[in-house]
Amino acid sequence: MEVIRGWTHTAFPIEDESRIGEARRFAARAVESWPWSPDDAGRLALVITELGTNLLRHAVNGRLLIAARADVAEVELLSIDDGPGMDDLSTCMTDGHSSGSTAGIGMGAVKRLSNDFDIHTATPGGTVIVARLRAGRETGLSAAAPVMRLGAVCLPVAGEIECGDAWAAGWDDARIALTIIDGLGHGPEAAKASSAAVDIFAAAPGADIQDIVQRTHVGLQATRGAALCVATIDVAARKLRYVGAGNIVGRVVSGVFDKSLVTQHGTAGAQIRKPEIADVDIPEHAIVIFHSDGLATRWKPETIQPLLRRDPSIIAAVLLRDHSRLRDDATVVVLRLNA
Numbered sequence: 001m002e003v004i005r006g007w008t009h010t011a012f013p014i015e016d017e018s019r020i021g022e023a024r025r026f027a028a029r030a031v032e033s034w035p036w037s038p039d040d041a042g043r044l045a046l047v048i049t050e051l052g053t054n055l056l057r058h059a060v061n062g063r064l065l066i067a068a069r070a071d072v073a074e075v076e077l078l079s080i081d082d083g084p085g086m087d088d089l090s091t092c093m094t095d096g097h098s099s100g101s102t103a104g105i106g107m108g109a110v111k112r113l114s115n116d117f118d119i120h121t122a123t124p125g126g127t128v129i130v131a132r133l134r135a136g137r138e139t140g141l142s143a144a145a146p147v148m149r150l151g152a153v154c155l156p157v158a159g160e161i162e163c164g165d166a167w168a169a170g171w172d173d174a175r176i177a178l179t180i181i182d183g184l185g186h187g188p189e190a191a192k193a194s195s196a197a198v199d200i201f202a203a204a205p206g207a208d209i210q211d212i213v214q215r216t217h218v219g220l221q222a223t224r225g226a227a228l229c230v231a232t233i234d235v236a237a238r239k240l241r242y243v244g245a246g247n248i249v250g251r252v253v254s255g256v257f258d259k260s261l262v263t264q265h266g267t268a269g270a271q272i273r274k275p276e277i278a279d280v281d282i283p284e285h286a287i288v289i290f291h292s293d294g295l296a297t298r299w300k301p302e303t304i305q306p307l308l309r310r311d312p313s314i315i316a317a318v319l320l321r322d323h324s325r326l327r328d329d330a331t332v333v334v335l336r337l338n339a
């Protein structure tokens with residue numbers, strides 16, 4: 001199986017001009033040693049500037065989330081705000097239509113400069129934008145696995161640098177494996193626990209899921225422990241099988257179907273019951289969502305049902321924006337089968 005250790009985001013609340021510069025410098029440092037051309041780095045700086053300026057001028061509570069994925073030399077930018085939303089998206093997307101009175105380049109140019117781009121706006125509600133940049137100008141998806149599209153937001157609580165949540169995924173043509181981990185509390189000790197759990201998963205993502213949970217339980221005993229969920233999907237049969245210990249929420253959502261996955265109590269590394277397996281079907285057009293308790297447990301699927309076909313990172317960002325508890329690390333993983 002191919003395996004990815006999940007990426008995390010760094011948040012830049014865009015309260016003034018200086019935060020845009022901070023975001024730009026953070027991203028520039030992250031890509032410094034990558035096989036990127038000056039053109040690639042230039043596009044990244046322009047896109048951050050335009051997204052940030054747009055937030056500063058027009059948005060309530062605007063923030064930029066940046067994930068730098070060294071494994072595939074890709075930067076994902078998420079622009080998130082709480083409103084007011086764009087009345088006329090097609091005008092905003094017109095090339096040359098600037099977000100302000102001065103030297104903005106407009107959303108159309110942001111799209112053109114990015115390798116992937118998607119935008120969702122609602123009035124009221126606000127706007128969520130995903131822009132990904134890689135080496136070269138080729139558009140379309142590169143890093144995605146052929147069997148699925150996967151989007152995720154993994155964000156430490158404000159004031160922490162390290163994220164106590166973590167996630168990872170593995171896949172081949174027939175199967176997908178996924179884990180979401182919430183190290184107890186937050187900060188470096190929580191990160192130690194969740195990163196140990198990712199190590200155990202990533203060493204054998206195709207292993208029996210009960211076995212992974214059991215080995216994680218043993219492997220985390222020297223740490224403060226973690227809540228976790230391990231899931232496997234049979235791609236052809238569209239069946240999801242999962243086990244969990246502690247509060248990781250799973251949902252399967254389609255236009256007509258909404259199923260919450262039940263997980264067991266417990267903390268890997270401290271105390272778990274014998275992990276019980278549960279099975280659930282993945283209907284056509286459904287998405288699979290897992291999130292940590294940094295998001296409220298109960299939310300209505302109506303807000304994301306119109307987004308089922310969109311970039312999964314858009315869905316993850318909307319869920320984070322609308323349901324974050326703000327007092328804990330927060331992770332949302334959204335995946336959709338391609339077939």
Ligand SMILES: [Mn+2]
Nearest residue numbers: 182293294328
């Ligand atoms: Mn938590």
